[in-house]
Amino acid sequence: MLEISNLSIAFGGLKAVDAVSMSVPEGGLVSLIGPNGAGKTTCFALITGFHKPDAGNVKFCGEDITAVKPFKIAEKGMVRTFQIVQPFAGQSVLENIAVGAHLHLRDRQDALDKASSVAHEVGLGDRLEQDAADLTVAGRKRLEVARALATDPKLLLLDEVMAGLNPSEINEVIPVINAIRDGGVTILLIEHVMQAVMQLSEHTWVLNQGRLIADGPPREVAQNPVVIEAYLGKGMAERLEKEKRNA
Amino acid sequence: MKQLFILLGIFAALAVVPFFVSSEFWLNAVLLTLYAALLGQSWNILGGYGGQFSFGHSLFFGVGAYSVAVFQVQLGVNPWIGLLLGGLFGSVIAVGIGFLTFRYGLRGSYFALVTLAFAEVFRIVSNSLWWTGAGEGILIELDQRAVMMQFKSLSHYYWLLWAITLVCFLTVWSLGRSRFGARLMAVRDNEDAAGAIGVDAFTVKLKAMALSGLFTGLAGVFYAQKFLYLDPGIAFGPAVSVESLLVPIVGGLGTLFGPLLGAAALHIVGEVAREMIGDAPGLNMVVFGTILVLMVMFLPRGIGGLGKMSVRNIFKGGK
Numbered sequence: 001m002l003e004i005s006n007l008s009i010a011f012g013g014l015k016a017v018d019a020v021s022m023s024v025p026e027g028g029l030v031s032l033i034g035p036n037g038a039g040k041t042t043c044f045a046l047i048t049g050f051h052k053p054d055a056g057n058v059k060f061c062g063e064d065i066t067a068v069k070p071f072k073i074a075e076k077g078m079v080r081t082f083q084i085v086q087p088f089a090g091q092s093v094l095e096n097i098a099v100g101a102h103l104h105l106r107d108r109q110d111a112l113d114k115a116s117s118v119a120h121e122v123g124l125g126d127r128l129e130q131d132a133a134d135l136t137v138a139g140r141k142r143l144e145v146a147r148a149l150a151t152d153p154k155l156l157l158l159d160e161v162m163a164g165l166n167p168s169e170i171n172e173v174i175p176v177i178n179a180i181r182d183g184g185v186t187i188l189l190i191e192h193v194m195q196a197v198m199q200l201s202e203h204t205w206v207l208n209q210g211r212l213i214a215d216g217p218p219r220e221v222a223q224n225p226v227v228i229e230a231y232l233g234k235g236m237a238e239r240l241e242k243e244k245r246n247a
Numbered sequence: 248m249k250q251l252f253i254l255l256g257i258f259a260a261l262a263v264v265p266f267f268v269s270s271e272f273w274l275n276a277v278l279l280t281l282y283a284a285l286l287g288q289s290w291n292i293l294g295g296y297g298g299q300f301s302f303g304h305s306l307f308f309g310v311g312a313y314s315v316a317v318f319q320v321q322l323g324v325n326p327w328i329g330l331l332l333g334g335l336f337g338s339v340i341a342v343g344i345g346f347l348t349f350r351y352g353l354r355g356s357y358f359a360l361v362t363l364a365f366a367e368v369f370r371i372v373s374n375s376l377w378w379t380g381a382g383e384g385i386l387i388e389l390d391q392r393a394v395m396m397q398f399k400s401l402s403h404y405y406w407l408l409w410a411i412t413l414v415c416f417l418t419v420w421s422l423g424r425s426r427f428g429a430r431l432m433a434v435r436d437n438e439d440a441a442g443a444i445g446v447d448a449f450t451v452k453l454k455a456m457a458l459s460g461l462f463t464g465l466a467g468v469f470y471a472q473k474f475l476y477l478d479p480g481i482a483f484g485p486a487v488s489v490e491s492l493l494v495p496i497v498g499g500l501g502t503l504f505g506p507l508l509g510a511a512a513l514h515i516v517g518e519v520a521r522e523m524i525g526d527a528p529g530l531n532m533v534v535f536g537t538i539l540v541l542m543v544m545f546l547p548r549g550i551g552g553l554g555k556m557s558v559r560n561i562f563k564g565g566k
Contacts, residue, residue, distance in 0.1 A: 048443065050439070069442070069447075070439075070443055071442045071443075071445050071447045071448070074442075074443060074445035075445050079443065079444060079445070080443050081443075082440065082443070086437045086439065086440035087436075087437070087440075088432065088433050088437055088440065088441075089436060089437075091432060091433075091436060095429065098429055099429050099430065099433040099441065099444060100445070102426045102429055102430065103444060103445035103446075105426075106426050107426075108424045108426065108429070111426065111429070147440075147444055148443070151444050151445055
């Protein structure tokens with residue numbers, strides 16, 4: 001469904017994303033992980049048209065969408081959320097979500113109805129009239145997902161929707177994401193919370209310093225010495241192995 | 248729906264004002280308040296609902312005013328056609344300027360500066376062209392017949408203005424319940440987030456420019472026909488720009504009734520100030536400037552926001 005080949009961008013001398021290629025199959029729930037500053041969010045920005053790549057291309061449903069404007073990509077059915085939540089402050093939860101619903105619905109009442117049903121789906125059903133700026137972090141993350149979901153996307157790119165949530169909040173969000181996938185939406189997650197990655201995704205790519213260093217099922221990837229070193233530092237894989245043997 | 252009933256109620260009451268107010272002075276005061284509300288509401292479409300703060304709305308006003316005057320004086324075009332032309336040109340110029348500025352992603356104070364600069368350019372150009380009457384200004388011949396959009400009775404001017412203002416307010420009412428309005432407010436609150444869920448911010452902002460320019464242009468036409476005289480300073484000077492933005496900021500940005508409240512409040516303050524400090528020219532501007540600073544500091548939601556704030560606080564306290 002989504003094919004990325006050789007995607008690269010440099011900011012000055014820093015190669016933020018360096019020759020990244022990956023392929024997201026239709027109906028899948030896959031993830032992109034990596035330590036802080038690895039280039040995950042930049043990768044999302046390149047895919048959805050917020051940045052123009054220096055090289056490489058992005059294909060969505062067989063169509064080349066490299067450097068197409070974000071709103072056009074959203075019209076085609078690929079929508080992202082933001083890691084740093086961006087609510088329309090001063091507008092109610094319902095109004096926020098309705099903006100997404102308006103992508104394919106012209107009529108105001110239709111959009112509001114759709115927004116209300118999406119709000120219930122993500123667990124915001126009891127806060128429809130609340131000002132988006134008054135939501136808790138967990139609430140705002142749900143709002144991000146709801147707004148994107150209201151556009152009826154084919155592919156949803158979720159950027160760290162669980163960062164900053166406490167474990168019980170994470171446990172509430174995981175079934176929501178599963179339900180979205182079961183509703184027929186393909187999902188690509190960026191995630192820091194390993195518990196979520198392990199529980200949710202079928203396949204994961206690991207990004208470090210702009211390069212893909214591993215991919216595979218999350219459990220295998222988590223054992224991969226290269227990945228452990230990327231997260232914990234050089235020599236850590238060896239040390240962990242030694243400790244395990246001594247124990 | 249409730250909003251619409253209140254709006255229609257207010258305008259119904261305004262429509263019958265000439266039957267009850269016999270004094271020319273007071274009818275004129277209501278007329279000028281309504282006129283300020285029209286200017287303010289036009290600005291509010293772009294500034295309040297779209298978040299694009301223009302400092303040069305006199306540009307669209309002047310284009311509208313000069314359209315009706317120049318076509319009438321130089322080419323003998325009937326002013327009722329001039330009314331349409333004034334609105335059209337105001338709108339076209341607004342879209343043109345929007346295209347130039349938004350294409351390069353100018354926002355905030357940069358947008359304000361560009362609009363101010365364009366208004367100045369037009370002021371200087373109209374000061375030197377013969378067909379705009381140059382620095383001497385342009386005089387529309389007195390011919391008090393309805394077919395020439397000139398009236399013997401002040402109340403007829405009043406009803407013309409009432410009709411234009413009603414259309415403007417109904418347009419803004421529909422913003423609150425349409426896809427375009429929802430997108431416009433989304434762009435105002437967060438352009439990137441709006442883009443990510445499929446809102447074409449550039450087109451949305453141009454449409455807002457078109458509407459705002461249209462109604463400001465119509466206000467310009469009304470001014471020209473009411474006072475029958477224009478010069479570059481009146482048409483493109485900063486006074487109209489300031490009035491346009493002051494009214495909704497005082498009344499409540501991005502609200503339907505804000506401009507009405509703001510216009511009424513400013514006129515009351517203006518009259519009181521004149522009574523107290525006499526007719527010293529320019530002093531009322533000092534008063535307005537002070538009000539603007541105080542409003543922005545202490546009442547960013549305007550007078551209209553006062554009610555909302557307390558209602559919300561009560562609501563919160565009850566939970």
